[in-house]
Amino acid sequence: MEKVLIELEHISKSYDGMVILDDLELTIHENEFVTLLGPSGCGKTTTLRLIGGFETPDTGKIIFDGADITALPPNERRLNTVFQKYALFNHMSIAENIAFGLKISGKSRDYINDKIKYALKLVNLEGFERRSVDSLSGGQQQRIAIARAIVNEPKVLLLDEPLGALDLKMRQDMQYELIRLKNELGITFIYVTHDQEEALTMSDTIVVMNQGYIQQIGTPEDIYNEPVNAFVADFIGDSNIIDGIMVRDRLVRVLDTELECVDTGFGTSRPVDVVIRPEDLIITPPSEGFFQGTITSVIFKGVHYEIEVLADGYEWLIHTTEYHETGKQVGLRVIPFNIQIMNKPESSDERMVEIDA
Amino acid sequence: MVKKSLDKVYLTLIFIFLYLPILVLIVLSFNNSKSRVIWGGFTFNWYRELFSSSMIMDAFWTTILLTMTASLAATLLGTLAAIGIHSMKKNARAIMLGATNIPLLNADIVTGISMMLLFVRFTGLGFHTVLIAHITFNIPYVILNVLPKLNQTSRYTYEAALDLGAKPLYAFFKIVWPEISSGVLSGFLMSVTMSLDDFSITYFTKGAGVNTLSTMIYTEMRKGIMPQMYALSTILFLMAFALLLLMNVKSNRDTKLAERSC
Amino acid sequence: MKGWWRLMRKYGKQLLSGPYLVWMIGFILLPLLLVVYYAFTNSAGSFTTANIISIFHKVHMKALWLSIKIALQCTVICLLLSYPLAMILNKLSLSRQNFIVFLFVLPMWMNSMLRILAWQLLLSNNGIINAILDFLHLPNISILNTPTAVVFGMVYDFLPYMILPIYNSMARIRKDIVEAAQDLGAKNHTIFIKIILPLTLPGVMSGIIMVFVPALTSFVISNLLGGGKVLLIGNIIEADFMQFFNWNLGAGLSLVLMVFVIASMAVMNNYSGETEGTAVW
Numbered sequence: 001m002e003k004v005l006i007e008l009e010h011i012s013k014s015y016d017g018m019v020i021l022d023d024l025e026l027t028i029h030e031n032e033f034v035t036l037l038g039p040s041g042c043g044k045t046t047t048l049r050l051i052g053g054f055e056t057p058d059t060g061k062i063i064f065d066g067a068d069i070t071a072l073p074p075n076e077r078r079l080n081t082v083f084q085k086y087a088l089f090n091h092m093s094i095a096e097n098i099a100f101g102l103k104i105s106g107k108s109r110d111y112i113n114d115k116i117k118y119a120l121k122l123v124n125l126e127g128f129e130r131r132s133v134d135s136l137s138g139g140q141q142q143r144i145a146i147a148r149a150i151v152n153e154p155k156v157l158l159l160d161e162p163l164g165a166l167d168l169k170m171r172q173d174m175q176y177e178l179i180r181l182k183n184e185l186g187i188t189f190i191y192v193t194h195d196q197e198e199a200l201t202m203s204d205t206i207v208v209m210n211q212g213y214i215q216q217i218g219t220p221e222d223i224y225n226e227p228v229n230a231f232v233a234d235f236i237g238d239s240n241i242i243d244g245i246m247v248r249d250r251l252v253r254v255l256d257t258e259l260e261c262v263d264t265g266f267g268t269s270r271p272v273d274v275v276i277r278p279e280d281l282i283i284t285p286p287s288e289g290f291f292q293g294t295i296t297s298v299i300f301k302g303v304h305y306e307i308e309v310l311a312d313g314y315e316w317l318i319h320t321t322e323y324h325e326t327g328k329q330v331g332l333r334v335i336p337f338n339i340q341i342m343n344k345p346e347s348s349d350e351r352m353v354e355i356d357a
Numbered sequence: 358m359v360k361k362s363l364d365k366v367y368l369t370l371i372f373i374f375l376y377l378p379i380l381v382l383i384v385l386s387f388n389n390s391k392s393r394v395i396w397g398g399f400t401f402n403w404y405r406e407l408f409s410s411s412m413i414m415d416a417f418w419t420t421i422l423l424t425m426t427a428s429l430a431a432t433l434l435g436t437l438a439a440i441g442i443h444s445m446k447k448n449a450r451a452i453m454l455g456a457t458n459i460p461l462l463n464a465d466i467v468t469g470i471s472m473m474l475l476f477v478r479f480t481g482l483g484f485h486t487v488l489i490a491h492i493t494f495n496i497p498y499v500i501l502n503v504l505p506k507l508n509q510t511s512r513y514t515y516e517a518a519l520d521l522g523a524k525p526l527y528a529f530f531k532i533v534w535p536e537i538s539s540g541v542l543s544g545f546l547m548s549v550t551m552s553l554d555d556f557s558i559t560y561f562t563k564g565a566g567v568n569t570l571s572t573m574i575y576t577e578m579r580k581g582i583m584p585q586m587y588a589l590s591t592i593l594f595l596m597a598f599a600l601l602l603l604m605n606v607k608s609n610r611d612t613k614l615a616e617r618s619c
Numbered sequence: 620m621k622g623w624w625r626l627m628r629k630y631g632k633q634l635l636s637g638p639y640l641v642w643m644i645g646f647i648l649l650p651l652l653l654v655v656y657y658a659f660t661n662s663a664g665s666f667t668t669a670n671i672i673s674i675f676h677k678v679h680m681k682a683l684w685l686s687i688k689i690a691l692q693c694t695v696i697c698l699l700l701s702y703p704l705a706m707i708l709n710k711l712s713l714s715r716q717n718f719i720v721f722l723f724v725l726p727m728w729m730n731s732m733l734r735i736l737a738w739q740l741l742l743s744n745n746g747i748i749n750a751i752l753d754f755l756h757l758p759n760i761s762i763l764n765t766p767t768a769v770v771f772g773m774v775y776d777f778l779p780y781m782i783l784p785i786y787n788s789m790a791r792i793r794k795d796i797v798e799a800a801q802d803l804g805a806k807n808h809t810i811f812i813k814i815i816l817p818l819t820l821p822g823v824m825s826g827i828i829m830v831f832v833p834a835l836t837s838f839v840i841s842n843l844l845g846g847g848k849v850l851l852i853g854n855i856i857e858a859d860f861m862q863f864f865n866w867n868l869g870a871g872l873s874l875v876l877m878v879f880v881i882a883s884m885a886v887m888n889n890y891s892g893e894t895e896g897t898a899v900w
Contacts, residue, residue, distance in 0.1 A: 052802060053801075053802075054798050054801075054802075073801070074798065074801040074802050075801045075802070075803075075804045075805055075806055076804075080802055080803065081798075081799070081802045083795045083798070083799055084795075085793075085795060087793070087795040087796050087798065087799035088799075089796060089799075089800075089813075089814065091817045091818055100800070100803050100805070100813075101803030101804050101805075104803065104804040104805055104806075104809060105804060148799075148803070149802075149803075152803065152804070364707045364710070367703060367704070367707060368704070368707055368719075371700065371704055372722065374775070375723070375726050375775075375778075376726065377741070378734055378737030378738055378740075378741060378775070379726060379729065379734070379737065381737050381740055381741060381747060382733065382736070382737050382740075385740070393740050393743070393745070393746055393747055393750075394745070394746070394747055394750040434638055434639050434642060435639070437635040437636065437638065437639065438635070438636040438638075438639035438640075439636075440632055440635045440636070441632060441633050441634065441635035441636025441637070441639070442636050443632075444632035444633045445633050445636075449633075453636065453640075456643055456647070456648075457643075459647055459651075460647055462828075462832070462880075462881075462884060463877065463880070464832055464833065464835070464836030464853075464876065464877070464880055465833065465836065466836050466837075466838060466853055466856060466857065466873070466876075467654070467836070467873050467876065467877050468650075470654070470856070470860055470869065470870070470873055471650035471651050471653060471654045471873075472646065472650045473860070474650060474653040474654060474657060474866065474870070475646070475649055475650040475653055478653070489646060490646075492642075493642070493646045493647060496639060496642070500639075550727075550728065553728075553730070554727075554728075554730060554731050556731065556732065556839055557838075557839065561860070561861075570730060570732075571730060571731070571732050574730065574732040574733060574736070575732055575839065575843075578732065578735075578736055578739070578843060579842070579843075586733065586736060589733070590729065590730070590733040590736070590737070593729055593730055593733065594729050597725060597728035597729055598725060600728070601721060601724065601725055601728060602721075605717065605721050608717075609714075609717065
């Protein structure tokens with residue numbers, strides 16, 4: 001594990017009487033691509049702005065590279081931000097925008113010119129020095145905003161939903177660009193988004209947040225395959241979340257059928273949440289399935305078919321590359337490894353967060 | 358912090374500068390002596406004389422009539438003009454907007470004398486000429502208030518209305534009008550403000566028999582002190598205060614409503 | 620009938636501005652043409668450039684020069700007072716801002732004549748300010764009927780026209796632009812010089828035009844606070860028309876003044892960024 005770069009300790013923040021963050025703790029390591037992921041209003045942007053210095057926490061400390069920077073203003077922190085709406089200075093040329101931070105640190109004219117060339121090359125916009133901000137497309141402006149931030153060689157780059165205003169193709173291209181940049185520059189990225197696909201694509205670590213609380217921290221695989229609660233399971237990817245009773249270790253009862261699974265430590269005869277990903281369900285002839293039901297809808301999605309099966313009163317979602325027609329009687333199977341057990345929500349907060357089926 | 362108290366000091370000084378004259382007028386309006394500096398006791402006399410002076414009341418009603426009529430006419434013509442200009446192609450629009458800017462940028466005195474030259478040639482001066490002059494310099498303000506609103510309204514909402522079966526006129530009243538009405542209103546109010554306060558243009562185009570408050574005060578001021586003027590000032594100030602308060606409260610309520618519904 | 624209707628549908632909207640067009644030609648263009656006509660003719664009706672040339676007469680030049688001087692003083696004072704004020708206002712919370720803007724707009728709604736009357740009372744030799752100074756055993760001021768009083772009155776009259784555009788252009792600066800500058804390491808004074816100043820320049824230009832032009836061409840304030848001793852170009856033109864009935868001379872001088880105003884505005888417009896109609900309010 002790389003060394004710890006940023007620590008947020010006991011951070012609380014309220015605004016206008018509303019609690020946004022409550023006793024938040026977070027550790028970020030060097031060279032990590034960390035994504036703060038969650039729905040609107042979950043506190044991810046506030047967390048980012050606290051790190052950037054544009055807000056101060058009501059309680060708690062922010063440690064950066066061993067030093068307490070909680071009281072430090074943004075212009076003295078050794079990190080840079082890529083803003084959601086780019087925040088380019090449109091009364092200056094592209095070169096002046098990029099040079100802005102460098103001029104302030106008092107770098108020489110030659111150094112600055114070299115850096116501008118280097119930055120523009122890095123984001124594939126060579127030759128754009130004299131252009132005006134308004135003459136650029138959204139994607140180009142985005143890349144200039146990134147260039148302007150990274151020329152200052154910050155240790156950490158903060159990105160606040162930077163790809164939101166771009167169309168799908170552009171967004172996908174930029175995602176790969178960002179990964180490439182991170183590897184080339186070797187700096188830490190802290191990225192904020194509500195788009196779980198973005199998070200899964202780019203991150204080393206995902207921090208799933210909701211209503212000011214961290215739900216889960218882990219690698220994309222962890223978060224996807226082993227969500228710790230219903231919120232995470234539902235927020236990341238499609239899922240089938242269903243009530244179950246943990247009979248004992250490695251055995252769970254779902255819809256009156258006992259299924260073997262691989263999770264332990266959830267007690268005996270306890271109610272739990274069970275998660276099965278749509279791509280893990282196998283459609284079989286009715287006699288071979290754990291559950292039996294009827295196909296109620298089949299939608300072609302390009303990558304796969306999205307098939308809904310009504311079985312034993314629950315509407316299952318299945319992703320498969322095989323075609324089955326609507327109305328067919330089928331069975332559903334799943335291997336034990338793909339059944340994920342989660343604790344039922346304990347507090348009313350978590351309960352509020354449960355998916356509306 | 359020092360900065361904050363410096364800010365407050367500066368603000369206060371500016372406010373004293375702005376309001377000292379007004380305060381003086383209000384205080385003197387109750388002064389039972391004609392002197393500026395000696396207090397002769399509290400009185401309502403000047404207010405009584407104010408309301409019984411036919412000269413002042415005539416000027417007052419003339420001003421109201423002139424302002425209202427000119428503003429209404431200007432709002433009508435200006436709104437229609439704005440709609441027309443909005444539909445024009447780039448070149449025609451540039452010409453129209455350029456011409457609209459002329460009375461705005463021209464000095465009052467030039468506008469005033471140029472109109473006087475015109476009127477004297479054809480009709481002689483009187484209430485009708487002042488009215489025409491006021492309408493003329495008010496229309497650009499209306500256009501400048503309505504046009505941005507027209508630019509803001511999406512043509513798609515209008516087209517959506519047509520798509521749903523509305524006839525153009527119906528679509529206009531139900532869809533476009535609500536969106537520009539605030540611009541029309543602010544254009545109207547701006548015309549009222551401009552007309553109420555105007556002196557120069559009125560001065561040249563009114564002729565001998567007509568007087569607005571501004572021109573009457575000008576003539577009287579050159580003759581000497583008339584404490585009735587102080588009373589007039591106080592009343593006008595209170596009216597302006599009440600009006601602005603009303604408008605402010607309404608706009609505050611609108612903003613609060615908008616914020617709440619987010 | 621059908622064809623006419625179709626024509627209406629295509630050009631109908633544009634025709635709505637027809638009445639305005641006619642009005643403009645009749646009451647804006649025509650009068651200006653008349654000014655040009657009178658400027659270049661004499662009382663007998665024959666062509667002459669004497670009216671225009673007369674601007675160079677000693678009396679006229681003196682008045683023009685005084686007008687420019689006073690207008691510049693007024694504009695500079697308004698600018699120096701307004702800019703810090705706009706900055707202070709923009710730092711306040713939004714509801715506070717609305718309240719204070721309200722307090723600023725209020726004096727504007729009082730009749731300008733009366734406000735000048737008030738300054739007469741204050742500045743006169745046996746006026747209120749002198750009374751207070753007497754009370755404090757301080758020397759008296761005798762400002763009334765001097766150019767200083769006129770500048771005072773002009774600043775008082777025109778200050779809101781300078782504050783509002785500057786305040787508006789400042790308020791329009793997006794918060795994230797300032798944050799981006801901070802993020803890149805800029806301290807407050809750098810932010811002011813590199814971000815705020817350039818972005819408020821259109822507002823400043825707007826304000827300068829809205830103050831300089833009326834100040835230059837004013838005649839009322841100089842009459843009321845200058846007591847006939849402060850002779851501005853506006854006074855001369857007014858006298859030519861209303862006292863001496865020398866319309867030709869008056870028109871000639873007006874034309875010169877108009878050209879002068881247009882020239883100054885063209886110069887100032889070079890520095891202004893916005894072309895979308897001066898959104899002052």
